Amino acid sequence: MLSKGKQMPTGENLPRTSVRTVGGNDIAVRSLRLSDLDQLVDMERTKWDHQQAATAEELFERIDQLPEHAAGAFSDGDRLLASMFARPITKETIREAENWRACAYAPLPPRGSTDCLFGVSLTSTSSAAAGALFRSFLPQLAELGYRNLYGGSTVPGLREWIKANPEGSPLSYVRAANDDGTPVDRQLRYYYVNGFTTIVSVKPNYFPHPQSLDYGVVIHRSL
Structure with missing residues (x-):
């Protein structure tokens, strides 16, 4: 059951809308609203399984609690194509957290006390x-004063790589690179080309993802 009696975040503190034309189509990036919940839930269920997907209640709280840290990309007609959520966090929490949830739902530090975010x-x-x-x-x-963005990445090629290289380890797979220096794992490579070039740590039982053997990689980029 969603919380009642809360107003949709509005006002000058929300990220402005920007429009980019990609392949002849306009994609609008704007802050997420509570009215986007149905689309958000549908996309979560499409892209993630029941263990991985955020619930309607969790998505509600992300938008309601941190409206400046939740954005979506929309096509013509306001159809949701992508969402991104971030959460203020301390470096100590990043270092000590054993799994993704410990970062994604960590207590918020006092406002203005950290320049770090976690990409939920x-x-x-x-x-x-x-x-x-x-x-x-x-x-x-970055305009809000944040300088460091951390994230937790799956490594979907790990399970098959371990089968082919039983003497190998998750760490050696994560560190493996192509000739151009990009990571061998396709998900890490995707984040690498989007600025996440630093591997902070490799953690077991980080996120439920069979192809990754539940391993996760904490990554970092500057803002």
Whole structure:
């Protein structure tokens, strides 16, 4: 049951709307609203399984609690194509957290006390829309005074790589690179080309994801 009696965040503190034309189509990036909940829930259920997907209540709280830290990319007609949520966090929490939830639901530090964010999620049905979020939303977070963005990445190639290389380890797989220096794992490579070039740590039982053997990689980029 969603909380009642709360107003939709509005006002000058919300990220401005920006529009990018990609392949002849306009993609609008704006702050997420409570009226977007149905689309957000549908996209979560499409892209994630029941263990991974955020609930309607969790999505509500993310928008209601931190409206400046929640953005979506929309096509013509306001159809949701991608969402991104971030949360203020301390470096100590990043270092000590054993799993994704410990970062995604960590107590908020006092306002203005940290320049670090944790990327709670990036969910999309369009690579162009996800790219528009990176290009438009991250600079807006930097304008709020944040300088460091951390995230937790799955490593979907790990399970098959371990089968083919039983003597190997998750750490060696995560550190493996192509000739151009990009990570071998496709998800890490995606984040790498979007600025997450630093691997902070590799953690077991970080996020339920069978292809990753539940391993997660904490990554970092500057804003």
